[in-house]
Amino acid sequence: MRLSRETPTFVGTRGPRRSWSWPIENGVVVAVAPVLDISDLTVEFDTPEGTVRAVDHVSYSVDAGETLAVVGETGCGKSVTVLAALGLLGAGRIVSGAVTFGGADLLDMPAKKRRRLLGHDLTMVFQNPMTALNPVMTVGRQVAETLLVHEPKMSRGTARDRAIELLAMVGVPQPDVRYNQYPHEFSGGMCQRVVIAMAIANKPRLIVADEPTTAVDVTIQAQLLDLLRVAREETGAAVVMITHDLGVVAEVAERVAVMYAGRVVEMAPVEQIFRSPRHPYTVGLLSCLPRLDRDVSELIPIPGAPPDLRDVARGCPFEPRCEMSAARSACQNTRPPLMPADPNSVSACHFVDEVESWARARRGNVEEAA
Numbered sequence: 001m002r003l004s005r006e007t008p009t010f011v012g013t014r015g016p017r018r019s020w021s022w023p024i025e026n027g028v029v030v031a032v033a034p035v036l037d038i039s040d041l042t043v044e045f046d047t048p049e050g051t052v053r054a055v056d057h058v059s060y061s062v063d064a065g066e067t068l069a070v071v072g073e074t075g076c077g078k079s080v081t082v083l084a085a086l087g088l089l090g091a092g093r094i095v096s097g098a099v100t101f102g103g104a105d106l107l108d109m110p111a112k113k114r115r116r117l118l119g120h121d122l123t124m125v126f127q128n129p130m131t132a133l134n135p136v137m138t139v140g141r142q143v144a145e146t147l148l149v150h151e152p153k154m155s156r157g158t159a160r161d162r163a164i165e166l167l168a169m170v171g172v173p174q175p176d177v178r179y180n181q182y183p184h185e186f187s188g189g190m191c192q193r194v195v196i197a198m199a200i201a202n203k204p205r206l207i208v209a210d211e212p213t214t215a216v217d218v219t220i221q222a223q224l225l226d227l228l229r230v231a232r233e234e235t236g237a238a239v240v241m242i243t244h245d246l247g248v249v250a251e252v253a254e255r256v257a258v259m260y261a262g263r264v265v266e267m268a269p270v271e272q273i274f275r276s277p278r279h280p281y282t283v284g285l286l287s288c289l290p291r292l293d294r295d296v297s298e299l300i301p302i303p304g305a306p307p308d309l310r311d312v313a314r315g316c317p318f319e320p321r322c323e324m325s326a327a328r329s330a331c332q333n334t335r336p337p338l339m340p341a342d343p344n345s346v347s348a349c350h351f352v353d354e355v356e357s358w359a360r361a362r363r364g365n366v367e368e369a370a
């Protein structure tokens with residue numbers, strides 16, 4: 001089954017049954033906004049121990065058909081950024097920022113309208129598929145319900161047929177038989193395939209995948225990544241892929257946003273991130289990545305741990321762990337803004353011009369010692 005769009009050339013020109021559409025005048029799209037645009041977003045949580053600034057002036061956007069990977073160590077704000085952007089934040093508070101979805105203001109949107117977008121134009125795949133699936137409903141019916149919620153006029157028979165087609169498309173064997181089974185009769189990887197089927201059922205414009213392959217073994221991981229890639233190609237959706245795994249990034253992303261302590265510290269095309277990172281934290285992340293052409297002894301862990309987000313020092317948050325610029329006055333006293341590092345990338349490092357040569361020298365030293 002091909003998930004073709006009504007108009008294959010542009011994702012926005014769909015029929016009137018859509019809950020949302022791109023701005024079109026006289027049949028022409030008048031403004032091609034990024035699918036998702038997050039601008040200067042700051043999110044805080046009030047806790048008994050103090051205020052946690054989980055997201056600190058984060059900006060990024062993703063275009064139709066593009067995969068943006070958001071990477072960083074655990075707790076750096078990757079998930080809270082998207083949850084806040086999509087209006088799914090539980091306890092936290094948005095302190096500042098703007099979020100648009102195809103040009104429409106998501107933060108100011110009435111909750112009812114936003115709910116209509118969720119699960120339809122804007123879908124999510126989370127780490128644990130069991131949290132997304134209802135244990136007491138057959139998987140097929142769950143896929144069919146996803147279709148029916150957004151197209152109530154669809155007949156039950158059509159929804160069933162389309163659900164079976166979707167199950168087949170995501171690689172569920174014997175989909176007509178498996179349609180009637182419950183999630184506990186599926187493996188973790190197979191459950192995630194069902195979740196992906198639900199995520200793409202309504203041909204979304206944006207798919208947010210938050211660690212979608214972390215809970216499955218590596219062979220299944222590769223299959224699921226492949227599936228997500230096909231899903232993106234078939235739907236033309238924009239994808240935000242949240243992961244701490246640079247191997248996943250290399251597999252799926254066109255662009256990468258690296259987050260540290262609630263902030264984006266580097267953003268660049270994927271080849272550039274791997275070839276010539278422009279922030280010492282990115283260099284550190286890459287140095288921890290096992291590679292076939294390197295000995296294990298050449299892996300260099302990043303010393304220390306990320307800061308407590310209730311009390312981030314006023315300088316560069318990475319400074320206490322930074323092996324390039326530690327103890328320099330600018331790093332200790334002034335928060336480096338995210339600035340263009342070259343025509344393709346931005347970096348939040350006071351000494352961005354030194355990063356490449358430092359990284360090269362560091363690599364040389366390690367190889368010599370190995």
Ligand SMILES: Nc1ncnc2c1ncn2[C@@H]1O[C@H](COP(=O)(O)OP(=O)(O)OP(=O)(O)O)[C@@H](O)[C@H]1O
Nearest residue numbers: 045052054073074075076077078079080081091309
């Ligand atoms: N309900 C909450 N109350 C207080 N702090 C929270 C709450 N939810 C998240 N945080 C904090 O916000 C920060 C960012 O969390 P987030 O889940 O976005 O991190 P992450 O980068 O996605 O990490 P992971 O890879 O582990 O999912 C963390 O330090 C976390 O402790």
